[in-house]
Amino acid sequence: MIGLCDCNSFYATCEKLFRPELRNKPVVVLSNNDGCIVALSKEAKNLGIKRGDPLYNAKEQLEKNNVEIFSSNYALYQNISDRVMDVLKSLVGTIMPYSIDEAFFIMPQNIDVEDLRQTIVQYTGIAVSIGVARTKTLAKIANHVGKELPSGAFILQEEMEKDILKDIPVGEIWGIGSRRAVLLNQYGIRTAYDLTLKNDIWIKKQLTITGYATVSELRGIPMVNIDNPPLKSTCSGISFSQIRSEYKELEEAIACHCTNIANKLIKNGMNCQMISINLFTNRFLEDYIAPCAVIKLAEPTNYIPTLIKAGISVLKKIYKKANYKGCRVWATELTPSDSRQMQLFISEEEQKRIAKQDKLSLIVNDITQIYGRKSLTCAATNNMTKNDLMSREKLSPCYTTKWTDLPIVKI
Amino acid sequence: MDSTIACGFPSPAADSKENSLDFNELLLKHKSSTYCLRASGRSLENSGIQDGDILIVDKSLSPRNNDLVVAEYQGGFTAKRLKIQGDNIFLHPECDDFEDIIISEKDSFSLFGVITGVVRTYRN
Numbered sequence: 318m319i320g321l322c323d324c325n326s327f328y329a330t331c332e333k334l335f336r337p338e339l340r341n342k343p344v345v346v347l348s349n350n351d352g353c354i355v356a357l358s359k360e361a362k363n364l365g366i367k368r369g370d371p372l373y374n375a376k377e378q379l380e381k382n383n384v385e386i387f388s389s390n391y392a393l394y395q396n397i398s399d400r401v402m403d404v405l406k407s408l409v410g411t412i413m414p415y416s417i418d419e420a421f422f423i424m425p426q427n428i429d430v431e432d433l434r435q436t437i438v439q440y441t442g443i444a445v446s447i448g449v450a451r452t453k454t455l456a457k458i459a460n461h462v463g464k465e466l467p468s469g470a471f472i473l474q475e476e477m478e479k480d481i482l483k484d485i486p487v488g489e490i491w492g493i494g495s496r497r498a499v500l501l502n503q504y505g506i507r508t509a510y511d512l513t514l515k516n517d518i519w520i521k522k523q524l525t526i527t528g529y530a531t532v533s534e535l536r537g538i539p540m541v542n543i544d545n546p547p548l549k550s551t552c553s554g555i556s557f558s559q560i561r562s563e564y565k566e567l568e569e570a571i572a573c574h575c576t577n578i579a580n581k582l583i584k585n586g587m588n589c590q591m592i593s594i595n596l597f598t599n600r601f602l603e604d605y606i607a608p609c610a611v612i613k614l615a616e617p618t619n620y621i622p623t624l625i626k627a628g629i630s631v632l633k634k635i636y637k638k639a640n641y642k643g644c645r646v647w648a649t650e651l652t653p654s655d656s657r658q659m660q661l662f663i664s665e666e667e668q669k670r671i672a673k674q675d676k677l678s679l680i681v682n683d684i685t686q687i688y689g690r691k692s693l694t695c696a697a698t699n700n701m702t703k704n705d706l707m708s709r710e711k712l713s714p715c716y717t718t719k720w721t722d723l724p725i726v727k728i
Numbered sequence: 729m730d731s732t733i734a735c736g737f738p739s740p741a742a743d744s745k746e747n748s749l750d751f752n753e754l755l756l757k758h759k760s761s762t763y764c765l766r767a768s769g770r771s772l773e774n775s776g777i778q779d780g781d782i783l784i785v786d787k788s789l790s791p792r793n794n795d796l797v798v799a800e801y802q803g804g805f806t807a808k809r810l811k812i813q814g815d816n817i818f819l820h821p822e823c824d825d826f827e828d829i830i831i832s833e834k835d836s837f838s839l840f841g842v843i844t845g846v847v848r849t850y851r852n
Contacts, residue, residue, distance in 0.1 A: 335765075338803040340836075403760035440761035440788045442840070717763065726783065726798055726805040728769040 318449050318472070319539070320424040321456040322405050322437065324398075325444040325464065327418035328356035331397045332387045334442050335716050335724035343384040347372060350556050350707045351388055388709035396717040397443060404440045408433060415543055421456065424449045430470045444469070451475060453541050454534035457491040458482070458509070475537065482510035482535065492531040492541070497524060509535055548585045553577040554595070554645025558708030562640050567596065568629055570706055572697035574646040575628040579621040582648060583682050586655065588617035589648035592624065594631040596644045608635035617652050620674040621681065624648075625697050755845050761788035763841065765798060767807060772796070775809065775822035777846055783807060784845040796843040801829065802836055807843065 324330060328346040333339045343361035345354045353371045364382050366375055379386060398417045405420060406412045413421040434447045448459030450473035458481065463471030473481060488498030490509050500523065506512050513535050521529045530540040553574040561567055571594060582589055590613060597607040610631045628646055684693050694700050714722035756762055767781045775796065785798050793812040798805055799819060808819035819829040831837050
């Protein structure tokens with residue numbers, strides 16, 4: 318049987334871990350740049366606050382109900398996620414992480430699912446729920462059921478599948494989006510059980526092969542593979558915490574995002590050959606502009622200085638003075654770094670230069686992994702990182718990753 | 729990086745090479761379930777824990793009588809010695825100026841973890 322372990326209201330739960338006074342209080346977490354609400358504790362959900370609500374719309378309601386507001390603290394969430402995954406792995410063996418807060422696993426036969434859940438909660442301090450069933454898609458459904466139970470865990474046995482699937486609207490099935498749900502409803506298919514009754518040809522025609530995989534899983538036949546697809550493109554960009562209009566200010570920002578992109582590429586073992594830059598002003602104002610341009614690099618690379626240089630050369634082309642609200646950098650035409658297609662007629666010297674760059678990239682990566690992103694940066698970034706460009710007014714301490722930020726215990 | 733070129737006699741101890749002492753091995757028995765917290769206050773003075781010490785707290789251990797523990801008590805963290813006498817639970821300070829905290833059923837109370845070590849540095 319396949320299990321799915323899912324952290325409950327993960328970001329909000331992380332924020333509460335070292336704040337016991339918030340145990341039963343409503344908490345929300347904001348998106349990058351404090352724009353909108355991305356995560357809520359169950360107390361906040363009960364107040365009717367919705368995921369995706371922009372902060373300025375919800376502000377009054379949040380204040381009225383004394384909701385604790387946090388900027389997103391990914392350093393904290395990633396560290397806690399690693400701990401939950403480690404503990405789960407130590408208890409069940411093989412796990413297949415699916416996102417920062419959920420992982421599939423093969424449920425060992427000799428373990429009680431409620432004990433498993435209890436142990437994870439005790440060891441990490443993070444509430445999780447567990448669903449177990451014949452396939453990943455069914456495990457997702459079992460997890461939904463488990464989340465509502467006091468035990469937080471649910472095993473969906475084969476003989477119960479029919480009854481449970483009759484209660485699941487098609488829109489709630491993992492892999493069926495809201496648009497497909499509307500389509501299915503038009504054909505009178507309302508529940509997951511209805512869907513399992515349709516014939517394969519019809520399903521393939523209406524929902525394509527991915528939808529067919531989902532339906533097979535609902536019938537108990539494992540078909541969904543969650544290996545991460547290779548990275549096709551990557552983007553870094555954000556609204557600035559304040560308006561930037563001078564060329565120099567934008568150059569810093571572009572350099573930061575190019576560094577961020579290079580780091581993502583290095584982490585994924587990829588090179589890119591195309592860099593696009595886009596600046597934008599406030600789109601609600603009359604003089605809205607969003608200049609944009611692309612540059613093709615001579616060869617695929619993830620070398621930070623080359624990417625920064627390329628980004629800046631594009632910026633020079635498109636820059637004119639205006640009140641910019643943000644910028645974006647894209648990297649496309651990605652190829653694995655180990656299969657670099659050399660330009661034709663490349664000289665031996667060039668090859669040596671590239672090999673040197675690769676080596677330097679790895680060393681820089683090692684150093685920044687150990688000493689932090691700011692320990693070694695290109696001068697063009699003015700020693701800022703992507704995070705400095707964002708507004709994160711309500712950031713919590715990095716309790717588990719910085720010695721200066723340890724939670725305090727009164728003794 | 730290339731290391732220096734050895735010349736002369738090979739070290740007679742080369743076969744006995746062992747790794748240097750690793751503080752993680754000593755202090756972090758259960759890495760994923762251990763959190764560090766900073767102590768603030770004097771109530772554990774006689775146990776040797778001082779204001780500003782870093783407490784190493786393992787959540788995977790089951791608390792036993794006389795363990796030093798971190799607990800969530802009335803909406804805040806506290807660290808004390810745990811005393812279990814029959815059905816009664818006390819949080820016992822290690823300092824004459826403080827009184828035992830007797831846990832009653834209506835208190836909001838839960839154990840966060842067991843203190844397995846303390847780190848203090850004197851000169852940085």
